[in-house]
Amino acid sequence: MSAGSGMDFRGLVTPEDGRPRLPGSLHTNRRLSQWITFHADGRVTIRPGKVELGQGILTALAQIAADELDVSLARIGVQTAATPDSPNEGVTSGSLSVQDCGSALRHACANARAIHLQVAAQKTGVPLEALRVEDGTFFGPAGPVGSYWAQADDALLECAASPEVKAKPPSARRIAGTSAPRLDLPDKVFGAARFVHDLRLPGMLHARVVRPPARGARLVELREGGPPLPGGARVVRDGSFLAVVAAAEHDAEAAAARLAARVRWEEADTLPDERALADWLREAPHEDSVVIERAADDVALAGQTVRTCFFRPPVAHASVGTCCAVARWSGGTLEVWTHSQGVYNLRTDLAKVLRIAPERILVRHVEGAGCYGHNGADDVALDAALVARAVPDQPVRVLWSRAEELGWSPFSSAMLVEVEATADAAGNLVSWRCEIISNGHSSRPGRMQDPTLLSGAYVEGGVPVPPSINPPIAGGGGAQRNAIPLYRIPNLRIGLRRLTVMPLRTSALRGLGAPVNVWAIESTMDELAARAGADPVEFRLRHLDDPRAAEVLRAAAEMAGWAGRARREGVGMGVGFARYKNASAWCAVVAEIAAEATVRATRLWIAADVGEAINPDGVANQLEGGAIHGVSMALKEAVRFDRRRVTSDSWETYPILRFSEVPVVQTRLIQRPDQPPLGAGECALAPSVAAIAGAIRDALGVRVRAMPFTPETIAAAMDAA
Amino acid sequence: MTTRFTLNGTAVSVDLPGEVSLLHALRGPLGLSGPRYGCGAEQCGTCMVLVEGTPRYACTLALDAVEGKAVRTVEGLGTPEAPHPLQAAFLAEQAGQCGFCLPGILVSAAALLDRDPDPDDAAIRAALDPHLCRCGSHNRIIRAVRRAARAMREGRAAA
Numbered sequence: 001m002s003a004g005s006g007m008d009f010r011g012l013v014t015p016e017d018g019r020p021r022l023p024g025s026l027h028t029n030r031r032l033s034q035w036i037t038f039h040a041d042g043r044v045t046i047r048p049g050k051v052e053l054g055q056g057i058l059t060a061l062a063q064i065a066a067d068e069l070d071v072s073l074a075r076i077g078v079q080t081a082a083t084p085d086s087p088n089e090g091v092t093s094g095s096l097s098v099q100d101c102g103s104a105l106r107h108a109c110a111n112a113r114a115i116h117l118q119v120a121a122q123k124t125g126v127p128l129e130a131l132r133v134e135d136g137t138f139f140g141p142a143g144p145v146g147s148y149w150a151q152a153d154d155a156l157l158e159c160a161a162s163p164e165v166k167a168k169p170p171s172a173r174r175i176a177g178t179s180a181p182r183l184d185l186p187d188k189v190f191g192a193a194r195f196v197h198d199l200r201l202p203g204m205l206h207a208r209v210v211r212p213p214a215r216g217a218r219l220v221e222l223r224e225g226g227p228p229l230p231g232g233a234r235v236v237r238d239g240s241f242l243a244v245v246a247a248a249e250h251d252a253e254a255a256a257a258r259l260a261a262r263v264r265w266e267e268a269d270t271l272p273d274e275r276a277l278a279d280w281l282r283e284a285p286h287e288d289s290v291v292i293e294r295a296a297d298d299v300a301l302a303g304q305t306v307r308t309c310f311f312r313p314p315v316a317h318a319s320v321g322t323c324c325a326v327a328r329w330s331g332g333t334l335e336v337w338t339h340s341q342g343v344y345n346l347r348t349d350l351a352k353v354l355r356i357a358p359e360r361i362l363v364r365h366v367e368g369a370g371c372y373g374h375n376g377a378d379d380v381a382l383d384a385a386l387v388a389r390a391v392p393d394q395p396v397r398v399l400w401s402r403a404e405e406l407g408w409s410p411f412s413s414a415m416l417v418e419v420e421a422t423a424d425a426a427g428n429l430v431s432w433r434c435e436i437i438s439n440g441h442s443s444r445p446g447r448m449q450d451p452t453l454l455s456g457a458y459v460e461g462g463v464p465v466p467p468s469i470n471p472p473i474a475g476g477g478g479a480q481r482n483a484i485p486l487y488r489i490p491n492l493r494i495g496l497r498r499l500t501v502m503p504l505r506t507s508a509l510r511g512l513g514a515p516v517n518v519w520a521i522e523s524t525m526d527e528l529a530a531r532a533g534a535d536p537v538e539f540r541l542r543h544l545d546d547p548r549a550a551e552v553l554r555a556a557a558e559m560a561g562w563a564g565r566a567r568r569e570g571v572g573m574g575v576g577f578a579r580y581k582n583a584s585a586w587c588a589v590v591a592e593i594a595a596e597a598t599v600r601a602t603r604l605w606i607a608a609d610v611g612e613a614i615n616p617d618g619v620a621n622q623l624e625g626g627a628i629h630g631v632s633m634a635l636k637e638a639v640r641f642d643r644r645r646v647t648s649d650s651w652e653t654y655p656i657l658r659f660s661e662v663p664v665v666q667t668r669l670i671q672r673p674d675q676p677p678l679g680a681g682e683c684a685l686a687p688s689v690a691a692i693a694g695a696i697r698d699a700l701g702v703r704v705r706a707m708p709f710t711p712e713t714i715a716a717a718m719d720a721a
Numbered sequence: 722m723t724t725r726f727t728l729n730g731t732a733v734s735v736d737l738p739g740e741v742s743l744l745h746a747l748r749g750p751l752g753l754s755g756p757r758y759g760c761g762a763e764q765c766g767t768c769m770v771l772v773e774g775t776p777r778y779a780c781t782l783a784l785d786a787v788e789g790k791a792v793r794t795v796e797g798l799g800t801p802e803a804p805h806p807l808q809a810a811f812l813a814e815q816a817g818q819c820g821f822c823l824p825g826i827l828v829s830a831a832a833l834l835d836r837d838p839d840p841d842d843a844a845i846r847a848a849l850d851p852h853l854c855r856c857g858s859h860n861r862i863i864r865a866v867r868r869a870a871r872a873m874r875e876g877r878a879a880a
């Protein structure tokens with residue numbers, strides 16, 4: 001089976017359906033009124049299908065709409081995604097929101113503006129060319145002649161978008177391209193009730209799930225008797241799904257702890273031996289595929305060959321807020337409030353587990369804490385629905401514990417990447433072979449035959465979550481994301497081994513396979529450069545044909561003072577580069593590290609090219625954030641487990657980067673307002689990992705082969721050298 | 722059992738068992754949203770509040786420990802109409818992404834500036850080290866605290 005067959009990768013791959021091509025998600029959601037509404041009181045509502053995850057997308061989308069409509073930003077309200085009325089834009093992921101949604105909104109707004117002006121021209125007799133729009137009011141040569149607001153009730157947008165309309169030229173943009181302040185940030189600094197965690201519906205109950213002590217354990221006995229549960233808490237059970245629900249949150253929490261002591265579970269060893277995880281990856285059942293294969297006959301394969309195996313353990317999303325959802329059943333209809341990244345995808349899998357029609361489920365997005373990919377946001381929505389079914393008409397809020405968040409969310413798969421690369425006598429790359437071994441990097445809901453929600457495997461008659469898949473390379477790929485070097489290589493073969501068993505549930509985490517693949521590529525480039533006696537930056541430039549790639553690399557090197565850097569004891573500098581998904585933003589990072597008792601990242605210089613930057617400060621914020629995430633992953637993170645359970649289920653056992661450890665970061669954006677906008681949220685992560693590895697090599701002369709780069713893995717690399 | 726204390730300058734009373742956490746009281750009957758559950762184990766700082774001006778983890782602090790004391794949360798720092806210099810500085814620096822961690826960070830920063838009106842970066846990092854930010858907004862947050870400190874010093878000098 002190919003990775004993409006029969007799967008719904010909406011948003012990743014635009015279907016060829018014979019209809020005239022419309023930009024982004026407008027192609028599959030063509031009705032203008034689905035995207036935009038004008039109100040008689042002078043407001044505009046836009047309805048993106050993409051959601052705010054802390055990345056600032058709502059602000060960027062509002063900027064695009066305001067610009068194209070010629071209204072002030074303050075007039076734009078953004079309605080958060082909800083079924084069944086929002087455009088179905090699949091999942092908010094893959095740094096695609098500006099591409100999918102921004103381009104759709106830009107076109108839809110241009111179209112809406114054109115329709116309104118046409119009607120105004122007809123009504124007033126002022127020729128269309130003589131009309132202009134100022135903050136929503138239409139002006140002719142003699143003064144104001146109408147407005148969006150005056151025509152708001154005319155149902156002018158109840159039509160399909162037209163492919164003929166042209167958005168403004170880049171030079172005419174006034175709001176997109178500026179660093180407008182985030183619309184959501186004031187609520188966040190004043191502690192307003194903005195998150196799903198803060199929802200307080202009338203009569204709302206609080207619930208907690210009692211998770212099994214081991215993966216896949218079955219509930220065999222629930223002992224009755226003993227003192228009553230606190231606060232009149234009620235037990236809800238469905239097969240091996242167990243929860244308590246109470247009026248007060250503290251009672252639900254206490255009851256869950258009390259109830260856990262009354263349960264007997266049947267558990268077994270289901271997880272591999274953590275100490276031999278790399279061996280397990282090599283031996284596990286799998287299917288093979290070829291990502292790319294090309295050969296050039298006229299190239300001599302002799303020269304310097306570098307052969308290395310790179311390993312990363314599973315890593316967690318590790319959101320600071322734990323997953324939360326609210327659900328209510330009334331009269332056979334289920335309402336869900338969720339911080340899921342895809343309300344329609346979630347609805348599909350809820351319907352499967354609950355065995356009801358999707359049309360009977362209303363899924364509304366409410367912001368949550370940053371998720372960094374597919375975490376437990378969808379899972380907790382099912383948990384809330386399962387509990388709410390037992391208490392009809394009452395809203396139920398479920399909040400995961402820290403142990404659930406770090407122990408039961410999907411993880412980014414452990415990966416093994418083997419690279420064998422050869423350069424000729426002149427130091428030119430002639431051959432590159434790579435084999436990737438990994439679980440799939442997506443088990444998002446709504447894409448597979450069987451549902452992928454955690455508790456769906458524990459309810460009576462439930463089925464295990466199917467092994468994760470990889471999106472096709474045309475959709476950015478999963479484990480194979482960024483595995484194809486951007487460097488000029490005549491002979492290239494990349495194989496992908498997707499495991500067909502999944503002892504630890506895996507799914508999408510910021511960058512998917514890119515952090516490991518880019519680290520493997522860049523580390524190999526450093527090694528070949530060293531053997532050729534070349535400077536790492538110069539060696540890369542020598543193999544790059546893409547001028548935008550070369551420009552970010554040169555910019556980062558220049559910012560860091562790379563050429564004039566001095567050798568200092570215990571200090572190293574390294575460089576990392578990638579074009580995200582080989583099709584999105586270009587990003588180069590130079591890292592400086594200090595090798596003390598542990599390796600500390602001290603400074604990062606980041607240069608990026610995201611095409612048109614809708615909000616340059618927002619882009620910088622995303623670049624910094626992605627890079628710091630990369631530093632944390634590179635230096636600290638590993639999911640730990642024994643044969644039955646994840647043991648890294650607290651911040652003590654799953655440490656992430658803290659304030660005292662965060663490097664100073666400098667960013668530079670290559671401005672290209674005339675180029676299509678590209679997402680910025682993920683492009684800096686993988687190059688940062690690679691740059692740190694390079695810096696360790698520079699400081700200590702050792703190539704690290706296993707993440708995270710701790711004293712233990714560095715010592716192991718020294719022993720192996 | 723009734724616990725009485727001052728919350729953001731107003732006298733409040735809560736009828737909950739004294740061993741219930743302050744966090745549950747604040748988010749439950751007292752209706753606040755700023756202090757948040759993140760780990761329940763004093764490891765992430767999202768629940769941080771000030772008790773008599775000192776940062777305390779509300780997730781493990783028993784309600785009866787604040788009897789008669791003054792508790793301050795992010796809601797007590799300022800409002801959109803009258804923001805605390807820290808809140809104004811966080812907006813000016815756009816210091817945040819998802820924002821889940823900010824209420825805890827803001828109260829710890831307020832306590833820092835109360836005792837040290839001119840902290841250097843190392844002091845700011847040390848004061849905020851109990852707080853996790855997964856989005857990577859740390860450098861902006863550090864800049865925002867510096868900016869607020871400057872504004873507060875200049876405000877005092879002008880007064």
